[in-house]
Amino acid sequence: MTNGRVAYTVRAECADAQVAEEWIAWLRNGHLAEVLNGGALCADVVRLDGEKIVCEVRYVFASSESFAQYEKEFAPKLRAEGVRKFPPERGIIYARSVGNVEAQMAR
Numbered sequence: 784m785t786n787g788r789v790a791y792t793v794r795a796e797c798a799d800a801q802v803a804e805e806w807i808a809w810l811r812n813g814h815l816a817e818v819l820n821g822g823a824l825c826a827d828v829v830r831l832d833g834e835k836i837v838c839e840v841r842y843v844f845a846s847s848e849s850f851a852q853y854e855k856e857f858a859p860k861l862r863a864e865g866v867r868k869f870p871p872e873r874g875i876i877y878a879r880s881v882g883n884v885e886a887q888m889a890r
Contacts, residue, residue: 788824788884789850790843797836798874806869810840814861818842821857822849843884850881 797803807828815826823842831837844850869875 788843788845788887789847790841790882790884791823791850791853792842792880792882793840794878794880795838795840795869796876796878797838800836802869802873802875803830803836803838806875807838809865809868814865815840817857817861818853821861822853843887 795803795806797806807830810828815828818826823844825843827841829839829841831839844853
């Protein structure tokens, strides 16, 4: 990775709309703030349009070093909490991706 910003995306496909709502509420009520405390600059939660119930959470970190520090010091505890509250048995399939932010614009 380069020294620029890093985007970390967690994708959750939910079998049930109620579980998706609970997951989003959990994000809003503390998890997002925990990741920000762990080094993320910002966090967005997006419910994707389509037939399946899919949500993505995108975090942006200042650098690959700050993301590596997050993964080492904060991610294990936060991921364990997420899996404990929302295990695969509740119908959630997780996927994660990491990439360089090549361009960013905001108003």
